[in-house]
Amino acid sequence: MTRSTPAAHWPRIAVMVAALWWGAITALAFVAVPMLFARLGSPAQAGPVAAALFEVVCQVTWGAAALLLVFYVRFRPSPLDSKAVPAIILLILAAMSAVVQAGWVAPQIVTARASGGNLQLWHSLGSALVLVQWAAAGVSLWWLTRGVVPVSPRREH
Numbered sequence: 232m233t234r235s236t237p238a239a240h241w242p243r244i245a246v247m248v249a250a251l252w253w254g255a256i257t258a259l260a261f262v263a264v265p266m267l268f269a270r271l272g273s274p275a276q277a278g279p280v281a282a283a284l285f286e287v288v289c290q291v292t293w294g295a296a297a298l299l300l301v302f303y304v305r306f307r308p309s310p311l312d313s314k315a316v317p318a319i320i321l322l323i324l325a326a327m328s329a330v331v332q333a334g335w336v337a338p339q340i341v342t343a344r345a346s347g348g349n350l351q352l353w354h355s356l357g358s359a360l361v362l363v364q365w366a367a368a369g370v371s372l373w374w375l376t377r378g379v380v381p382v383s384p385r386r387e388h
Contacts, residue, residue, distance in 0.1 A: 249368060253369050253372050282341070303315045332361065336353055
């Protein structure tokens with residue numbers, strides 16, 4: 232039996248991290264939060280719970296982006312090759328969108344709700360930032376599995 236080095240497991244770990252990241256955002260943003268508003272009936276009740284779930288989305292984005300950045304920089308044969316640079320830029324963009332969402336947009340939503348401010352503007356911006364994180368997670372997963380999942384040519388019958 233041959234022992235593999237820890238570095239040999241990083242490609243699989245990276246795929247799992249990207250899959251969990253994409254799945255978490257999908258489940259929270261597109262299933263759990265809409266269900267809250269549908270079931271609780273009152274935005275006053277659902278809003279704070281949704282805010283807490285979106286904070287989790289930001290934390291998952293930070294953790295996943297950090298781990299995937301380690302993978303791209305440390306465990307690839309050439310960290311600055313033509314495939315890694317776009318991925319690194321995408322991960323930084325995702326992490327920055329999570330910072331903006333948690334640090335600027337979320338407090339503005341709370342303020343707008345309390346003061347009667349432009350809640351629709353801040354909700355729209357927050358939704359766009361979550362969409363950026365979701366797309367980054369999906370694209371990261373897609374890129375990491377490129378070449379891993381064989382694509383069969385279409386057969387003629």
